Amino acid sequence: MRAVVCPSYGPPEVVRVEDLPSPEPQSGQVRVRVGAAAVNFPDVLVIADKYQISVPPPFVPGSEYAGEVIEIGPEVTELAVGDRVSGTGIVGAFAEEIVAAAAKLNRIPDGVDDRIAAAFGVAHRTAYHTLRSVARLEPGQRLLVLGAGGGVGLAAVQLGSALGASVTAVASSQEKLDAAASYGAAHLINHRDGDLRSALREALPDGADAVVDPVGGDLSEPALRALRRGGRFVTVGFASGTIPRIPLNLVLVKGVQILGFQFQDIDPKELRRNEDELIELLRTQRAVPHIGARFALDDAAQALRLVADGNAVGKVLIEFDSHRRG
Structure with a gap:
């Protein structure tokens, strides 16, 4: 071979x-x-x-x-x-x-192409378990996704929209933002166009309920500041190559939660529930990578x-x- x-x-x-x-x-x-x-x-x-x-x-x-x-x-x-x-x-x-x-x-599942199946597993499972069991996203809430043009980020945009959230997508190019828009993002921000903190304040005047961050680096702190009081910040990875340093006074003053995602931390019953829901989304083509x-x-x-x-x-x-x- x-x-x-x-x-x-x-x-x-x-x-x-x-x-x-x-x-x-x-x-x-x-x-x-x-x-x-x-x-x-x-x-x-x-x-x-x-x-x-x-x-x-x-x-x-x-x-x-x-x-x-x-x-x-x-x-x-x-x-x-x-x-x-x-x-x-x-x-x-x-x-x-x-x-x-x-x-x-x-x-x-029957009817699903090899390519779709190969592209679905890691990114969509990571995003879905993050949204359902860590961020605890609910319909009508405001979700902020960093790295929204990448595998996990774009999956989080699509799945967050499928779960009934209003999604704000942050990415580094218009091509990536166009993809995020096609999968349901309501607000689009190119972080290379200017000050991300100001752009997030304009897009989310009442703050985000949850942040999904697969990027790290310089984007994390502005996203943390964009959370409403009591919001949830979930770190998934550090695709930027830089692990951010978070000012803990923000956690104290805003009363937010900073959480990390790993598969082994998900309750087995929730893991099974999430997997079943995700496969159904794939089977019915409501979630396609x-x-x-x-x-x-x-x-x-x-x-x-x-x-x-x-x-x-x-x-x-x-x-x-x-x-x-x-």
């Missing part, structure tokens, strides 16, 4: 395409022919050895994929050859085939560079010859 390989740590351009033996499923595992894989910012960090988990090279990068089960290992009963599945992991997705634990794969760019396997370094530079709009995919429609 052909696969992207990271031979040593470095920038996206360090990766190369090689021929590797097909992986063999062990007990409880299946082998999946990959139809499409999504490129996420953590993939860039893993390749650079700047992620929270270090993977020794050489390795196949890629954390999100969708495809078809082509081989079943021993003691697998929940899946069969021919089943269409999606999955996530730390590495391994940028290959024509991948082996994964059957219990950790999700069936793709925005795919901003598609690349062939040979162009994986270009796909990684697009994400690394913060120029991606929505999700970036690597497509394989085995790509299938649902």
